[in-house]
Amino acid sequence: MSTSVTTGTEDDVLASTSLLRFATAGSVDDGKSTLVGRLLHDSKSVLADQLEAVEHASRSRGQEAPDLALLTDGLRAEREQGITIDVAYRYFATPRRRFILADTPGHVQYTRNMVTGASTAELAVVLVDARNGVVEQTRRHAAVAALLRVPHVVLAVNKMDLVDYDEAVFARIATEFTTYAASLGVPEITAIPISALVGDNVVTASANMDWYGGPTVLEHLETVPVTHDPSDDPARFPVQYVIRPQTADHPDYRGYAGQIASGVLRVGQEVTVLPSGRTSTVEGIDNLGQSVDVAWAPQSVTVRLADDLDISRGDMIVPRDATVTATQDITATACHLSDTPLKPGARVLLKHTTRTVKAIVKEIPSRLTLDDLSQHPEPGELVANDIGRLVLRTAEPLPLDPYADSRRTGSFLLIDPADGTTLTAGMAGDAFAEVAKEAAPRQAEQDDEGWDF
Incomplete structure (x- = not known):
């Protein structure tokens, strides 16, 4: 024993x-x-x-x-x-x-x-x-x-x-x-x-x-397995705060603090700052007051870059070869949360990661009927609990990933600029088109295997 x-x-x-x-x-x-x-x-x-x-x-x-x-x-x-x-x-x-x-x-x-x-x-x-x-x-x-x-x-x-x-x-x-x-x-x-x-x-x-x-x-x-290798995801680091201590020990210290949304950042890695598109190299990473060579999601760290760039809250640091680009024209799937209807022409605030910008609702092309997944074209508005497609135009470019690729950097909120009420939860891209694309092979596989009790 x-x-x-x-x-x-x-x-x-x-x-x-x-x-x-x-x-x-x-x-x-x-x-x-x-x-x-x-x-x-x-x-x-x-x-x-x-x-x-x-x-x-x-x-x-x-x-x-x-x-x-x-x-x-x-x-x-x-x-x-x-x-x-x-x-x-x-x-x-x-x-x-x-x-x-x-x-x-x-x-x-x-x-x-x-x-x-x-x-x-x-x-x-x-x-x-x-x-x-x-x-x-x-x-x-x-x-x-x-x-x-x-x-x-x-x-x-x-x-x-x-x-x-x-x-x-x-x-x-x-x-x-x-x-x-x-x-x-x-x-x-x-x-x-x-x-x-x-x-x-x-x-x-x-x-x-x-x-x-x-x-x-x-x-x-x-x-149920929920472990996920962060290195499988592309690195995304939304800047939350710029740290300039101005102390005698560190007179030239400039760090960018935030939480890594996905992926891994390493010292020596070449990066791009969005939406400006300027490039630099990760010179150092500070984690809980200690310098580290590597950091991964969802750690909160301070990143130091080799070049003195104009970076502020809401900017995003990504790998230099990242496929994401900043855009002002957004197509999204959204669930409307407010009792106030959302209509084309509405002027709202859009919050994406740590950045909040002005935006306008240009179109509401369709509303989803969840019972049979059919699309109701040109509904005219979204009311509470409706899920539909939106076309938005923002005042400043935003680096959104497709929601199918990243739930963190592919999501956003629409906010009422008058009182700060959350209006709508949005997912960049046509989420149900992506679901339908992936569903066909899975359905065929399910039909072949059947259900075993």
């Missing part, structure tokens, strides 16, 4: 684990908040006073068992109506991985909240009520996940206890959803039968579904 000993504190262990950002989505009453509550409760990520508050609130509503959905539905209106309205973020950890969870609403009128929650997610959990199967909102959320380039999607077929844990029901729903999601170009889909209320296959394996041999929800979340 052998014994393994782990040294170090719990903080040391957590610091060495990877981080997964994921979001939940699904139709109304599919059990998203209950799933999240069950996940937190069964993984022992709920403090005693939080559980006591939930138990008290549940008893006041006449419920004998604690309503775990209340762990995430914190707004008074949410508790009164029994629905999720706003995105609820929760942070928890297991010995294997750290998590940032976004519990998003299921109502059609809160699609914009789902876009907000999934915009930075590496995985989306889409819930389906086993009694209802794939419904319109299920397809809508799958389409949004594809649009936002979420690399992993989990189909959680919930309430299996209400269909007598029938394998055929699960197989039918999994096949229908997988076929649809694959047609959108979703790269990886995992189907799991669960009962969030009872706890089947959420954290512990279900004794009621011995026909299922796959992972539980937590097991999949802990093991």
Whole structure:
């Protein structure tokens, strides 16, 4: 018999684990908040006073068992109506991985909240009520996940206890959803039968579904690969702040501080500063007060260049051979977030990485119908929760990558210049054209392989 000993504190262990950002989505009453509550409760990520508050609130509503959905539905209106309205973020950890969870609403009128929650997610959990199967909102959320380039999607077929844990029901729903999601170009889909209320296959394996041999929800979340080699991406360094300390020790110090959005920067690397197009060489990189030879995303560093260039906040440092160029004419796919409609001719502020410029909406060529992915031409305006194509003209050139290539440097926000309200979330390029281009070979492959349970 052998014994393994782990040294170090719990903080040391957590610091060495990877981080997964994921979001939940699904139709109304599919059990998203209950799933999240069950996940937190069964993984022992709920403090005693939080559980006591939930138990008290549940008893006041006449419920004998604690309503775990209340762990995430914190707004008074949410508790009164029994629905999720706003995105609820929760942070928890297991010995294997750290998590940032976004519990998003299921109502059609809160699609914009789902876009907000999934915009930075590496995985989306889409819930389906086993009694209802794939419904319109299920397809809508799958389409949004594809649009936002979420690399992993989990189909959680919930309430299996209400269909007598029938394998055929699960197989039918999994096949229908997988076929649809694959047609959108979703790269990886995992189907799991669960009962969030009872706890089947959420954290512990279900004794009621011995026909299922796959992972539980937590097991999949802990093991899904999210590691990414930053050297695979082109380097992008938006300048946030220019540092000129003017000290006796460093009278000529000039550094450009910010967070590396993607890729790797190295000392000696030839770079171009956009939008000016001037070139230089990386002379030094400072990380936490120490000089380093290499830095990668998402580190926050200070970069020193060999030449004295005119660089300010909002400029972007890229490799000299980078394909990205600065432009004032932008075609994008956008989700409108504001209750105020967006119309052609609207004058807005466009925020891209650390740069904010004036812009005008020249055209709204089409609006997307998420139910069947058809394009409604010349809609005249985008209202709250609409997703459509925009043509913009900015006052200054911006170095946008296609969103399909980079979620960080391919995204932007449109802001109301009068009051600073966020109007629209944009993705450079025709996102659904890119999805459709990639979907065809994946759909053919799915048709060939079928679905194995």
